[in-house]
Amino acid sequence: MHNTKPRAVVLLSGGIDSTTTLALAQRDGFAVYALTFRYGQRHEQEIEAARRIARAFQVAGHEIVEFDLRRFGGSALTADIAVPKDRTPSEMGADIPVTYVPARNTIFLSFALAWAETLGAYDIFIGVNALDYSGYPDCRPEYIAAFQQLADLATRAGVEGRGRRRLQIHTPLIQFSKKDIIATGLSLGVNYGLTVSCYDPAPDGAACGRCDACLLRLKGFAEAGSEDPIRYQRIEKAAR
Amino acid sequence: MHNTKPRAVVLLSGGIDSTTTLALAQRDGFAVYALTFRYGQRHEQEIEAARRIARAFQVAGHEIVEFDLRRFGGSALTADIAVPKDRTPSEMGADIPVTYVPARNTIFLSFALAWAETLGAYDIFIGVNALDYSGYPDCRPEYIAAFQQLADLATRAGVEGRGRRRLQIHTPLIQFSKKDIIATGLSLGVNYGLTVSCYDPAPDGAACGRCDACLLRLKGFAEAGSEDPIRYQRIEKAAR
Numbered sequence: 083m084h085n086t087k088p089r090a091v092v093l094l095s096g097g098i099d100s101t102t103t104l105a106l107a108q109r110d111g112f113a114v115y116a117l118t119f120r121y122g123q124r125h126e127q128e129i130e131a132a133r134r135i136a137r138a139f140q141v142a143g144h145e146i147v148e149f150d151l152r153r154f155g156g157s158a159l160t161a162d163i164a165v166p167k168d169r170t171p172s173e174m175g176a177d178i179p180v181t182y183v184p185a186r187n188t189i190f191l192s193f194a195l196a197w198a199e200t201l202g203a204y205d206i207f208i209g210v211n212a213l214d215y216s217g218y219p220d221c222r223p224e225y226i227a228a229f230q231q232l233a234d235l236a237t238r239a240g241v242e243g244r245g246r247r248r249l250q251i252h253t254p255l256i257q258f259s260k261k262d263i264i265a266t267g268l269s270l271g272v273n274y275g276l277t278v279s280c281y282d283p284a285p286d287g288a289a290c291g292r293c294d295a296c297l298l299r300l301k302g303f304a305e306a307g308s309e310d311p312i313r314y315q316r317i318e319k320a321a322r
Numbered sequence: 323m324h325n326t327k328p329r330a331v332v333l334l335s336g337g338i339d340s341t342t343t344l345a346l347a348q349r350d351g352f353a354v355y356a357l358t359f360r361y362g363q364r365h366e367q368e369i370e371a372a373r374r375i376a377r378a379f380q381v382a383g384h385e386i387v388e389f390d391l392r393r394f395g396g397s398a399l400t401a402d403i404a405v406p407k408d409r410t411p412s413e414m415g416a417d418i419p420v421t422y423v424p425a426r427n428t429i430f431l432s433f434a435l436a437w438a439e440t441l442g443a444y445d446i447f448i449g450v451n452a453l454d455y456s457g458y459p460d461c462r463p464e465y466i467a468a469f470q471q472l473a474d475l476a477t478r479a480g481v482e483g484r485g486r487r488r489l490q491i492h493t494p495l496i497q498f499s500k501k502d503i504i505a506t507g508l509s510l511g512v513n514y515g516l517t518v519s520c521y522d523p524a525p526d527g528a529a530c531g532r533c534d535a536c537l538l539r540l541k542g543f544a545e546a547g548s549e550d551p552i553r554y555q556r557i558e559k560a561a562r
Contacts, residue, residue, distance in 0.1 A: 149389040149433075154440045185436035188476045192432045193389075196425035200394045220476050228472040235465040236428045 087113040089142070089203035090252075091194045094118050096131030097279045098299060099209035099255055102267040104139055106254045107207045109270060115143040115201060117194055121186070122152035127287055131278040138276055143201075147193055151183060165282045167292040174294050187220035191229050191251070199237050204247040206233075211255040211263065226253050260302025268308060275311035288315045327353040329382070329443035330492075331434045334358050336371030337519045338539060339449035339495055342507040344379055346494045347447045349510060355383040355441055357434055361426070362392035367527055371518040378516055383441075387433055391423060405522045407532040411541075427460035431469050431491070439477050444487040446473075451495040451503065466493050500542025508548060515551035528555045 090112035094100045107114050116139075118132040129146060136144040187210065194206045210221040219225060233249045255263055267274065279299045280289035289296050291314040303310040330352035334340045347354050356379075358372040369386060376384040427450065434446045450461040459465060473489045495503055507514065519539045520529035529536050531554040543550040 145393050147389055147393065149387055151436065153385055153387065154437045183436075184439035185432055185476055188435055188472065189429070189432040192425055192429040195428055196391065196423075197394045199424035222475065225472070225475040228468070228475050232428065232465070232468040232472050235462065235468050236425055236460045 087111055088205065089113045089115060089198075089201050090205035090207055091115050091117055091198045091201065091203055092141075092207040093190055093194055093209065094132045094135060094144075095209075096128035096135060096277060097209075097295075098260070098267070098274060098277050098302070099211060099263060100132075101135050101209075101272060101274070101277050102263050102270075103207050103209035103252075103254060104135065104141070105267055105270045105272050107205075107252070108139060112205060112207075113142040114139065115145070115197065115203065116141045117190075117197060118144065118146045119190060119193070120146055120148040121183075121189075122150045125283060127280075127283055128278045131276060134276045138273065145197065149189075151186070151189075154184065165290075165293050167282075167290070169294060169297070174297075185220070187218075187225075188229070191233075195233055195236060195249070198249065204249050205252060206249070207252045207254070209255050210253055211258050211260075213257065213259050223253075223256055226251055226256070259305075260298050261305035264302045264306040264308065268306070273311070277312070279312075284315050288313045290315055327351055328445065329353045329355060329438075329441050330445035330447055331355050331357055331438045331441065331443055332381075332447040333430050333434055333449065334372045334375060334384075335449075336368035336375060336517060337449075337535075338500070338507070338514060338517050338542070339451060339503060340372075341375050341449075341512060341514070341517050342503050342510075343447050343449035343492075343494060344375065344381070345507055345510045345512050347445075347492070348379060352445060352447075353382040354379065355385070355437065355443065356381045357430075357437060358384065358386045359430060359433070360386055360388045361423075361429075362390045365523055367520075367523055368518045371516060374516045378513065385437065389429075391426070391429075394424065405530075405533050407522075407530070409534060409537070425460070427458075427465070428469070431473075435473055435476060435489070438489065444489050445492060446489070447492045447494070449495050450493050451498050451500075453497065453499050463493075463496055466491055466496070499545075500538050501545035504542045504546040504548065508546065513551070517552070519552075524555050528553045530555055 090107050092104045092107050092114050094104055094116040095118065104114055104116060116136045118129060120129055191208065198206055210226065212222055230251045233251065237249065279295040281293040281295050282290045289312055300310060330347050332344045332347050332354050334344055334356040335358065344354055344356060356376045358369060360369055431448065438446055450466065452462055470491045473491065477489065519535040521533040521535050522530045529552055540550060
């Protein structure tokens, strides 16, 4: 069966959005080649999550590409900058957060493009969404459109492409709220207990419950009327 | 002095084109931050060349980013495919050669974008040229224009950019022949003895003299009326 399906490269970080995107790509009939990056994140837990998820979905292939964005610094996710906690939605939306990693999605999509070209895949899925992403520039629809245009020119297919399929960047979640994403995933049977979202988890894997990613996740589950299956640290309210 | 100059990220592979580009960026008054990649090339000699060149030009910074494109395969430069030899110019121009590395310049420019953003640099230099590059899709002017558009949207500057400078991708060699490039570099005092072009050098560093890169280089020096200062293997003509 697998070899008759069209191939798609799916960026898989191990979080809710990329896992839901993977489920949607499979539902749409693609043989999924999941692509994960170890880029100098503070913790390995999201890479472990990506491995678990790739196994659970029995993907056709899974690659983990390593490079070190800490050399460049500039982000709370890769440098020694504190992860902000307990921010309100309006604080999150006010500016580009320190957890923004410069040019990260551009780097990720570039590697996806390279792998798609060698796989003979014409479809790349990325789980960006413009609504809940608290202002990351490289999650906006106009950014994705610009990358699509680049992809048309960057590859062998872009030169020899007469009569061949055009490479397509799929962003099925781009207009989804976290609530919509979670509701969609649950309807497809996604086990969100496999996923990791927290920017600053405890060594035992428990999520902090207070960073932007945790707060958006918890709000999404609450609005979807479902309980988040992952573990959270017990926060002493008095200490905050 | 250095801290008053604007900063530029210059992609430095260790070959003639990127070295000439670096010389032009310095001439234009930029503090150069050279960026080199160890991506699974067959040989380390171009990385050693990049180190020598960065030292010779006393650049403000030099980073070597590592990742492994061999995972994806698909190129004679990173997989176990023979490097073509002794091709005529018309054979080289006929199609995209097997030495093409899928999406390589897109990946390189993405990292340059990340570093530029953390350095506060608004200028990226890449030594692509559309004439002598034997059909690589990601060396064409329309490709560079598409990346320029992406850069405007991908970064913090692209969101907060009101009143700030626009990020600029510089391709000073784009319409240069190899002869023009070499003549320009020689006029700026570039020592091309530091550079490496060969796709398939001997273990002692001698260039093969027969791959596309060697043939274009030798032709360029001949047309510029200068002698190539690097060492070549003695080819037994009878054995070919």
